[in-house]
Amino acid sequence: MHPWIGLSDEVRLGLLTEWIVPELVDEVLTACGRRDAKPRPLSGRFMVYFVLALALFQQDSYDDVAENLVGALGEMDQSVPNKSSFTRARQQLGAAPLEGVFRRVAGAIAPPTLEAAFWRGMRVAAVDGFLLDVPENDTTRAAFGGQVDSAGRPIGFPQARVVTLTETGTHATIDARLDSFKGGGGEPALAAGMAGSAAGMLVIMDRAFPGVALWKAYTQAGAHLLIRARTFVAAKPMEVLPGGTYLTRMNLAGQRRSHPGG
Numbered sequence: 001m002h003p004w005i006g007l008s009d010e011v012r013l014g015l016l017t018e019w020i021v022p023e024l025v026d027e028v029l030t031a032c033g034r035r036d037a038k039p040r041p042l043s044g045r046f047m048v049y050f051v052l053a054l055a056l057f058q059q060d061s062y063d064d065v066a067e068n069l070v071g072a073l074g075e076m077d078q079s080v081p082n083k084s085s086f087t088r089a090r091q092q093l094g095a096a097p098l099e100g101v102f103r104r105v106a107g108a109i110a111p112p113t114l115e116a117a118f119w120r121g122m123r124v125a126a127v128d129g130f131l132l133d134v135p136e137n138d139t140t141r142a143a144f145g146g147q148v149d150s151a152g153r154p155i156g157f158p159q160a161r162v163v164t165l166t167e168t169g170t171h172a173t174i175d176a177r178l179d180s181f182k183g184g185g186g187e188p189a190l191a192a193g194m195a196g197s198a199a200g201m202l203v204i205m206d207r208a209f210p211g212v213a214l215w216k217a218y219t220q221a222g223a224h225l226l227i228r229a230r231t232f233v234a235a236k237p238m239e240v241l242p243g244g245t246y247l248t249r250m251n252l253a254g255q256r257r258s259h260p261g262g
Contacts (some may be wrong), residue, residue, distance in 0.1 A: 004105045005039045008046035011069045012080060013053055019105050020052070028100035034093060043079055044088035048097055051090065062086050108167045108174050108201075117169025122202040127194070127209060129187040133157040145182030163190035167198055168204070188214050198223040210234075212250050 013020070022045060029035045029044045036044050047071075053065045061067070066080045110124070112118035117123060134140045135156050143159040161183040165174045175197035177190040185192075188211050195217035202224045210229040218225050236244035 003258060005041055008041060008043050008070075011046050013049045013056075016052065017049075020049075020101060024104055025049070025097075025101065026105060032094075032096040032100055034097050036208065042082050042085060044093060044097070047089050047093045047177055050086070051093070051098055068151050070079075102176070106175060109171045110167055114169055117167060119202055122200065124204065125174060126166050126192050126200045127160065127163065127206040128167050128206070129163040129190070129208070131159045131161055131181065134160055143248045144180040147181070149152060152220070161187065161190065163187050163194070165191075165194045165203070168216065174198070192217040195221040202226060210250065215250070 012022075023044050025048050026035070034044050042050075042257070048067060050065065053069055054062075057065050057068065062083050063080055066086070070080070074224055080091050080229060108117075108123055110119070110123065132147075134157060140158045141154065144160055146158040147155045149155055157180050162176060162183055164176045166172065167174055175194040177193050179190055183189075188209050189203070189208055192211075192214045194213075198218060199222040203226070204216060205225065205227045207228045207230050209229050210233045215225060228230070234248040234250050239246065239247040
């Protein structure tokens, strides 16, 4: 019997365990149908903490990350499973439990007394997007795609596109969406999918996001928007207001020019 059986469930991830407690991980594993049917060296609970640790220690190997996790538990660091065992365990775990944990712990955390986190009674949040490099191989290249040169040749690594909704006063992540680089709709489509998490908030976005569909999604969810936009998105004033601002109408041609290619 492998010496990790019965012990890997005791692994903790430092201060993160204060928020991601073992009971929460077990609830998510159960909801995702990933609870272990029998004891095994790389239990589902251990693998959740292990994948989180991989994100924290990105430069370390599987062995090094595992040794960091189990170093305080007897002699577990002397019997670390091989890399192929971790690979199989990650495949068995899948992505759903990690997303489930995120959904359970993500959210705004600023108390009403933190004035910097609010404006006129509305919690202030910001939407932003970025790209993450993905390991290079035929599978990831086909699944994610990436940037190409003028001749259509790949540039750099395959990439995943991420858009987040963040509380500005605390930098706490309220929601996030992830897609492949080649995913349809780009950042605006991912941002629109988070509208339900922004109810009652004042949401700030940069000029890559203006669009009728996104605007409707957020206003229908009860959010208020403050978006920087290029002039050609809404160039013609329909009504000038006393303060110098004006009412206008977005146009689809301007939206396409505002964020070509997503």
